[in-house]
Amino acid sequence: MRKKRMINKFTLYISLVILTFIFLFPLVWMLVSSLKNEFQIFRDMQSLQAFLPPAPADVEGGYFHNYVAAFQRVDLLRYIVNSLIYTIGIIIFGLIVNSMAGYALARFRFPLAGFWLGVIIATLIIPPESIFLPLYVLVYDLGWVNTYTGLIVPFIANAFAIFLFRQFFLDFPKELEEAAKIDGCSQIGIFFRIIVPLSKPVFATVAIVLFINHWNDFLWPLVVASDESMRTIQIGLQYFMNEPPIKWGQVMAALTVATIPMLLIFAFLQRYYVQGLTHTGSKN
Amino acid sequence: MKGNDSSAEKLENERHFHQTAKKPQLKPTPPPRKKRKLKSQAFREAMTGYFFLAPALVLLGVFLLYPMGAAFYYSFTDFYILTPDDVSFIGLENFKYIVEDAQFRQAFWNTVYFSVIVVPVQLSVALGLALLINKKLRFRVFFRTAFFSPVVMSLVVVSILWTFMYNPNEGLINQLLQTVGIPPQPFLTSPDQAMNSIIVMSVWQGAGFQMMIFLAGLQNIPNHLYEAADIDGASSWQKFWHITLPGLRNIALFIFITISIAAFKLLVQPMIMTQGGPLGTTKSLVYHIYETGFNYRDVGYASAMAVVFTVIVLVITIIQRVLIKEERG
Known part of the structure; x- marks a missing residue:
């Protein structure tokens, strides 16, 4: 035995x-x-x-001769900065817009609230891949091709983030807000001064999910940022693979550079990420 | 329904009667103040609600719902990107062409093949990994991190990395195979192996992610169920079959649908690793849509295919919803 x-x-x-x-x-x-x-x-x-x-x-x-060579050969730094502007832009605006929407759907009674919630959840089903062509035509007509605006604005509102925020705010105790209301605080004041500071976990979770999704984005940046100076890192990486002479060491260095931000996120913020994951898993 | 209506009507009539009957006796009073205050409060709440909701609604409307509608509209036209002012309605022509388009058919079956293999394999690998490390183990965190590690690399990074590993002459995998005495394989350059090579890589990259969700699900299964089964002398196979699997059902369904939809959106791997080749054996549906729209600029036809693609994804989602509902009912 x-x-x-x-x-x-x-x-x-x-x-x-x-x-x-x-x-x-x-x-x-x-x-x-x-x-x-x-x-x-x-x-x-x-x-x-x-x-x-x-x-x-x-x-x-x-040790880092491949990294030096990779950065000299292509403007990798520029690509990284572009990727950071793109992801952080979406995170900042996305946190504000989606948390407000989630709060509205969790707290206020207003006509059509249930209808809008249904619409937002229904948009989750639309595969982004099926709308990128008309979206490109729209962004083109707006004159936003090869701009940060064109990269960021279409992806600020995020149905999944709205849903996560709503679930969190539903469980949030009402007493604090009522006390603040009696003290004469406005709704906007209540939200930004009381709710937001007490909701750090959900903000962190959404921020990390957004970061991971958009740092890794490929299709939209490929389509909208055709200009070399607007490329994100995921698009720029292909240069090392396609333009001779192909140096394996440099390829690996460039791939590592593109992975480091994700490694850092997982090393230090994994707790929040796993929370978000389990939340999505158990909610369905 | 009808009975209700008439009784409601009756009630209404009665109220009218009472009101008209009582009215002359009442002194003219100012409208009830409390009610008015309540109403304005409700109005203010609605205004605040919309103030909070509006930015997201407008953005979703403009950048998601409008393009969705536009795709639908374009699919009935001959919209060509270089001549945006010369668009005419051509009815179902695009959809008729889909049926004839051999490339579409190939891309469709490639995508189906990819999904039909990736979905069950990735699901079982993820579940297997989760079960393996859902125990008291030495170095448990290390193993979990190792299985999860491919997830930290983006699909682009992984695709480039594996292209080098799959390299027919100098690639790492062929070198490793050679040390065990297996001749070098063409992997991405052979029509027979290319899609399977992409499948192996995709499962490898994605399984760790679903493993984490399964692990969370396993921890939600109450421990006393296992204790009770132990007292009854259940074997570990019986425990797995009667406690673990039913406990994971909903999570497994959720993962099943996530992987299915993600698999149907296959694009990055063939685009980077094979450009859809060799002989179109790795061309996927979304890749074909992308090429039609951006390389050939045929927005009308690409939109028609995008509509078909959306319908397929919708059908998968609806089937899943039905399955989950049956489960609960």
């Missing part, structure tokens, strides 16, 4: 280790290869060396 349990445990851990290898090796290979030169990358691929950082003796021109 005991022996059997030992064997079970052993197979469990062995399979866990194999799975870990399968799930982790591309990421490790990317990080490690970004520190090597071309010769080392191809030589190391013959063995498990492929997953180890270069030996200190092998390093010429510093």
Whole structure:
């Protein structure tokens, strides 16, 4: 009996280790290869060396020579700044607009409130892929092609975020707001001075979900930001893959750069993200 | 219904009667103040409500509902991007052409193939991973983080990375296969393997995400159910079949639908890794729509395909809703 349990445990851990290898090796290979030169990358691929950082003796021109070269070859910095403006713009305006809408649907009684809630939830079904052409025509007519406005404005309102905010505000105790009302605080004042500061978790969750979605966005930036100076990082990455000479080390460096913000988010803010995830999972 | 109506009418008549009968006796009084105050309060609440809601409604209307309607309208026209002033209504021509379009048919079946494989495989992998680490384990957090790690990379990053790993001559995977004695595979350059290679990568990238949702679901299953089953001497298989699976049903359905819809939107992987090739074997529906709209600028026809695509997604969603409702009922 005991022996059997030992064997079970052993197979469990062995399979866990194999799975870990399968799930982790591309990421490790990317990080490690970004520190090597071309010769080392191809030589190391013959063995498990492929997953180890270069030996200190092998390093010429510093660990980060691929990064320096990548930034010199293409205006990566500009792409990163564009991506940050795009995502942070959507986050800032999105938090304001969607939290207000969620609050309205959770707290106020007004005609058609139920109807609008239904409409907002129904828009969740519309696949963004099916509207990007007419959306492009619209943004083109507005003169917003190759502008931050054109990138950001169409994606500020977000039905999913509105829904998350509404659920949160529904559970929010009413007493505080009533007390503030008696003290003569206006509705807008109540919302921005009392509700918002006490709702940090939901704001953090929505901000992170928005960041992850839009940092990784591909289709819309590809379509609207055709000008090189407006490219986001996800679009700019393709340069390293398509324009010869193709240097594997530089590719890996550029891919790593594009991943770092996400790594930071998951390393430090995972709690909020998982909260958001479980919320979406259990709500359905 | 009718009976109700007539009784309501009767009530109304009675009230009229009473009012008209009583009226002469009453002194003229000012309108009830309290009610008026209430009404203005309700009005103010409605105004505030709309003040809070309006920005989101306007934005959703302009940038989501309007384009949706426009796509529908364009789908009956011959809208060509370079001649926006010369648009004429051509009825169902675009939809007729969809039926004849061999490229559309190929893209459609490619997308179906991708979805039909990815959905069950990814769902089972995610569930399997969640079950594996939903125990008291050493390094549990490490394993969980490892399985989740592909999620931190964007689809673009993952697609580029795997293109290099799949490289027929120098790619990492072929090098690893060679050390075990397997000859190099063409992966992305062979019509037989390209879509399957994309499927493997997609499952690898997405499963960790759904694993997290499953883990949350597993933690919501009350522990006393398992304790009771232990007392009754249930085997671990019985516990899985009668407690774990039913407890995860709704979450599994939710994940099922999320993956199905995401799978049907396949675009980034073939666009970056194969450009739809070889021989169109990885061209997806959304990719075909994109090319028609932006490379060939045929907005009318692309919109017609987008409408068909939306209908397919809607049908998937509705089937899921029905399934979940049956579950509850």
